Structures are given as structure tokens and as C-alpha cells.
Amino acid sequence: MATKPSSYENIVNTAARLFIVQGYHATGLNQIISESGSPKGSLYYYFPNGKEELALECIKRANLFVQDQLRDSFAPIADPVLAVQSLLRRLAEEAADCKYKEPMPIGYWASAETAAVSEALRMASQTAFEDWQNIYAEKLLAAGFNKSKAAELGLLLVSMIEGAMLLMITLRDNKPLLTLSAHIPVLLRKE
Template sequence: MAAQAKHRDKIVRAAAVLFRRYGYAASGTNDIVALSGAPKGSLYHYFPKGKEQIAEEVIVYAGELVRATLAQLCAEHDSPGAIVRAYGVLMAGWMAQSDYRDGCPISTILLEIAPEAEGVASAGNAAFAAWEAVLADAFAARGIPRVRATELAGLVICGWQGALTLAKVARSGQPIRRAVDELARQLDAEPRNIAQGQPG
């Protein structure tokens, strides 16, 4: 990796850690530089628009990590419910590892500065859409009609995001486990409901 790209990536990763733990407003550019270990002048060299531009890049970076993780889980598990539960196990583990101090870096940024920051909001929409597409494809491949699969994928993402917040407040993985268990039951019942002519 070129030194230039290396410093840039260090800044983005450091910002992701800080935004996830402390939020956007509470994480200053000096904090980002200090944690990244990159030369101070490199921040505005790579991000001339400042912290808001870094926030966009954090969303792209974090969004792709989640998308890739979901794609892997979809390849490893046979049912929609198993996919949702597997990601819930990962979320609960991440939260416990951070002693419930961390959250989703995407959500912490979006809640603070979207929709006023159009680039940030656009990056957030793109990240969530990518997650939804991965899940919808997996659900459709497992017998759920495409339109319904997309609806349920959106519901799952909402459930995950809400569960993360509740887990942080409660300092417990229980909200995540409850949410994913309920979502999984609904997802795995969907093909049976369709076969019986029942609404989803």
C-alpha cells in the first residue's frame, strides 16, 4: 500500500473508532490525528473539506464492512432466520467486547448531522441500501417473494439498529438477542404463511 493511501486509511479507521464510541461532535480532528498516528498535515491534505468529508468516508468504509459480513453470513446459512441470528451474535459480541461503549458508526454520524450534511446522508442511504439488497437477495433465494423480501430486509435493518441502541443503554446483549429471535421467527414463518395463503 502506498504511504499516501496508508495514512488516509488510518485516518478513516481512527475516525470510525471515535465516532462509534463518542459520536461525531465529541470527536475532534486532533483526536482523529492522534489515534491514527498519521502526520497532522495529512488530514487536510486528504480531506480538504474537513471532518464532514471524513464522516462520509467512515460511512462508506463501515458500510462496506457490514455489507461484506452480511454477504458471508448469507453464504454460510440456509435460512433467513439463521442469517439474522448469526449477525445478532456478532453484534452482541462486539458490544460486550467494548463494554457497551460502542455503537454503529454510521448511525452515530447520521443522527447528529444528517440530513443537513447532504454528502453524509447520501453515503448513509447508499450503505443501508447495500445491506438491504444483500439481505433481500438472500431472502428471495430462500423462498420469500422479492417485494416481501425487500420489505423484510428493511425491517431487519431497523431492528438491528434499534437493538444496538437499547443494548448500549441497558449494557446488555439481551435487547439484541430478543430482537433477532423475533425477527428470525417472523422470517422463517414467511414461506409457510405464503403457502397457506396468509398475509406476511
């Protein structure tokens, strides 16, 4: 499904970056084409439906990017508690490195900001959240949790991490994410 021309890639990459940093409505097509170097004609050649279609592609990519991130963090660590903590520490470090300028999660610009205006974008975010939930759930399933408990905790993890990221961006401090990390053992206790 990958398209080769570099013009396409340039547009998608800069659009994704700008949406993440500034938000959906704050990012104009003019800025995207200006920063990408590609002309506006190319944008509408690749995305005949304009901004919404471009954003949809960005959400799908962000979804896959996070999935890779999750699998990378989880693969080498069997214990789900340690695996999740390793992920959270990684996210906290990355956020501090970019000085909290990049609200990585798609939740804010793609779903909160567009839920009222574009059903397609909202649904793409929903799919992403469900995909991530499933990855968490699989990890918990493999560790001996039953299916419904694993699904429930997966949902909880997705929502808690999104919330911690929002506070992290607002407070410009990764303490929310690290505090969450500290409480993961209690949350994922099999009891």
C-alpha cells in the same frame, strides 16, 4: 480506489474508531490527528474539504465492512432464519466483548447526528441502509419469498437491528439483540 500511504490509513482508521465511539460532533480533528500520530497538514492534504469529507470516507468504509459481515454470516447458512440469527448472535457477542463501548452501527453518529447539518453524510448513511436491505432481501428471495415481501422484510430487518443496537448501548446489555433474535422465526415466517 485504495490509497497506499500509511499516513492516509492511520488518519482514516483512527477517525472511524473515534466517530463510532464518541460520535461525529464530539470528535475533534485535533484528537484525530493527535491519536493517529499524523500531522494536521496531512489530513487536509488528503481531505481538502476537512471533517465532512473525512467522515464521508469513514461511512463508506463502515458500509462495506457491514456488507462483508452480512455476507460472511449468510454464506454458510441457507435458511434465512438461521442465517439472521447467526448474525445477531455474532453482533451480540462482539458488543459484550467491547463492553458496549462501540456503537458499531453508523446510524447514530452518521445520520441521526448529521442529518440536520450535512446532506452528504445523511445520503451516505441512506445508501448504506439500502445496501444492507438489499443483501437481506436477496437472501429472502433465494429462500422463496416474492420480491416485494423480501424488500419489505429487508427494510424491517435493518431498522430492527439498528434499534436493538441502540438499546443495547444504552442499557449496556445485549438482551435487546437476543430478544430480537428469538422473534426472527415469527417475523420471517412465510405463512
